[in-house]
Structures are given as structure tokens and as C-alpha cells.
Amino acid sequence: MTRALLTLTARQLLGRRRSLFIVLLALIPILVAAVYRLAGGQTDPLPIEFAAGMLDALVIATVLPLTALVFGTSALGAEIEDGTAVYLLTKPVARWRIVLVKIAVAAGATIALVLPPAVLASVIVLGGDEAALTPALAGAVAVGAVVYCTLFVALSVRTSRALLIGLAYVLIWEGIVPSIFDVTRWISVRQYMLGTADLISGAPRDVLAADMGGGSALIAAAILTVLAVFAATRLLQRFEIGQRL
């Protein structure tokens, strides 16, 4: 049952045209790293400084949330929008199972698309000098993908404008608000990712610098994820066909 749900979701998610856009988006860090390398910029900024800016501003703050946004809102939301969700919801499958599978597929696809180009880009910039960066980056991307996808799956069950609202969330809440209000880092997925990278400790502190401790970041990420799973399940249990199907 779960395998059928996984296969169906993966085929539906990756077969969409917007997935092609995401592939192109995920390749941008490689392009930026290659340009840096070809420009011969080895001193200003230093490779480590350039890698810091690239991974934080481009991968963690932009490519990953946007990829998670597209996959997270499509995994279940697209089925609700196009009317095919009715075939899923008329099966004796527990709603929590549907939610978890949708999150797993969306997060898996996000990690698969974002992580390899990010690792490759950092290798291009650093020339393999910072090999220990990879596990930290992988941990950060995994945490970010799971939390973001969970939030966006829940949002897509709640509203047909999930993509728009999610975009506003990424740009405003994750991008602008934490720089104004320090306390909001506790509910910032970006900070959870940086904290996770910090915890894995392979990352030099000035590459993926966190404003919160790794342990706190993981606990906060886990709490937010569980709450979002619970909300998505509850929303799906109370989903009425006339609402959007």
C-alpha cells in the first residue's frame, strides 16, 4: 500500500513541467561556482568566504526553500487542485500515512536535486580543501528539506494558494524578518539548517554560521515538523470534497 502510494506520488511529482524548472534552479550553484573559478578569484573574496556566501545565500536561503516549495506544494496540493486526489481519498488509507508519504517523496526529491549540485559547487570553489563540509551540508539540506516540505504539504491541504503564500513565507519570514527581530530565529528553518550544519561540526564556523546551537536547532525543527504533520493529517481528515475537488 505504501509502495503504491510512493510510486504514484513520485511519478506524479517528477512528471510535472515545473520539476524541470527546479532542475535548472538546482544547477545554478554549479554555474556560480564555475564562474568564480574561471574568473580566477582566489584572493578576493577568498574561496572559503565565497563558499560561505554561496552556500548560505544561494543554496540554504534560496535554492532549497524554492525546491521544497515546489515539491511540497505539489506532492498533495496538485492532486487536490486537478481533482485526482479523489482517487486517493476514496481508499482505506489512513490520512497520516498519505501525509507522511507525500512529505517523504517531496523531501527525498528536494534532497536528491539540491544536495549533489551544492556539494559539487563547494568542491569547485574550495578545490576539495574542505571535504568535511559535505556531511554538514548534507545534514543541513536534509533537515531543511524535511521541515520545509512538511510545512508546504500542510499548507497545500489548507489552501489553493499554497505556492504564493509559501513564496511569501520564504522571502519575508525566512529572508527579512530574522534580520529585524532576533527572536524569530527560533522559528526559522534556515537557522535550523545552519544549526544542524554546526552540530555536525564538519563545517568551518565561518562557512555555515549559525545563530542557534545545533541541539536547539534540531529540537525546534523536530517540534515544528511534528506539529505540521499533525496539522496536515487533521486537515486531510476533515477535508471536504466540495472545498476544492
Next chain:
Amino acid sequence: MTTPENPTVSLDHVSRWYGNVVAVNDISFDFRPGVTGLLGPNGAGKSTILHLLAGFLRPSAGAVRVLGQPAWGDPHLFRRVGLVPESEAVYGFLSARAFAVTSARLQGLPDPDAAAARAIAWVGLEADQDRPMKGYSKGMRQRAKIAAALVHDPQVLILDEPFNGTDPRQRLQLMALLREMAAEGRTIIFSSHILEEVERLADEVLVILAGQLAASGDFQVIRRLMTDRPHSFSLLTTDDRRVASLLIERPEVRAVTVAEEGLEVHTTDYAAFTACVAPVIRDAGVTLLRLRPTDESLESVFSYLVRR
């Protein structure tokens, strides 16, 4: 356990409203094994009733029970209930066979391939079962949807406008299949806005108008009510006044009105009037230019039933 005396599905004073709009208003009805048709014009509330029966909508008032359980909020009921939605949407990248196999897997059936093959054969889609559904005609999609809903051999099958897009041969085939399933003791509930579909298939009928139950029961009784009601015709002849004086003397004609263009004739006997009107006009040496019924829409038929 349900018996022929016990309803398999029941609506008990069910209402459903959206804000100030009442979609379904205080409907009670017991569905038993056999075929029951929901008949009504588009927008009458048929789909809302079917969605209430399928547990996809929570009633605002009253209770909906399926196989003894409340319909709302219990996905496990779908082990014994199948739903064919009206929406044409399907997973276009899947073939009909893959769609049925996926449905069987999601139902947790022990042999999904065999169950899918049986359902595909039921709807007669074997020849095209391996093509992606995005290339299917409307009727083929409809049959693929029905196959997916039948794959677990449900005790209750709910179909929303199931014959949309099917050609006459496919329609007869599906009707035969549904009757066969009903004869084996299943409860088949379907909606249609086409009188003939309901007439050919349903043992019992619910006539729905503006969210209300206009009539229910044996189809033949309701059909008679529909046929025996007063009818109106618009006539245009080369001598309207002469024809008016002749028709008003006929026992089956209740009233004749001279309209701006032609005549409005009201009759209480549809069959007798349509049999006599042409000979009467011809024998008077007048030419009939136009004859058409003015109140044959389903809405007018249902309005009549509601007024009764």
C-alpha cells in the same frame, strides 16, 4: 449485517449548507440493494448528496449511515464502498490497467493484478488497457474510472453521472454490468440528469430539485406522474383563429391562447393531443407551420412534481 429489509445506506433528515446557501434540504431516504437513481437537473444537489453518502462531506444536520456506520470521517468504509466521481480528471500518465492495479494495491488486495484484470474486463477496456489515459476519449476515461472503483468488488457503489461521454453501446454495456452487480445483492446509487438513463437502469428513483426531494419511490409511478401532467405546446398555422376554435372543442385540450405569434395550447393528455392535432388541422384545410412543446425541460417537469 444488512438484510433486504434493512437499508445499506440511509439519509436521515440530512441537510447541507454552505454559508447561507442550502445545497441539500432535509432529505431522508433509505437505500437498499438494487439500483437507485438520483434524477434532477444540473445544480439540483445530486452530487452533494452523493458526496455526503461517500463520506466526503459532513452533513450540516442529520445523519448519513453506510453499512451501519456514519459515513463521515471513516476511510476504512472505502473497503466496502466504491465511488466514481463526475470529474474527468485521471492520472494521465497511467494506463487504465496501472490505474486499476494502483487502486487495488491501495485497497490492500492480496492479488492486485488479478483484481485489476477482472475490473478492466468488466468495463470492456482490455484492448486499450496499456495506453496512457491522457490519450483516452471521455468515454474510455469514464470506464477506466469505473474499473478503478470496482476493483475491490464493493458492496456499495456510488456513481456521479457515470454515463457522461460514453457512446450508446458502452452505455448499454455499463448498464448491464451495473444491473448484474445489483442482482448479486450490491447497492448501486447513481446520479443522472437524463430521464431515459434512470428509466432504463433504476429500480427506485429520487427526484431532486433545488436540494429537496421532489419525489421518490418506484420509477414507473414517478414516470406516470411526469407523463400525465399538463403539457403546453406552441402552434403556428396558416389560420390560427380557426385552429383555436377547433382545438378548444377537443376533450383533451384544456385551454387555447392566441399568442403574439401563433397559439399556446394546454392539454391534460399528452398522447391523445399529439395524436389528434395534425389530423384536425389537416381536415380543416389549414397548414401546420410549427408545433413544439414549450415545457419539456427537466426543470419544468420537476417543478410540476414539487408543486404536487
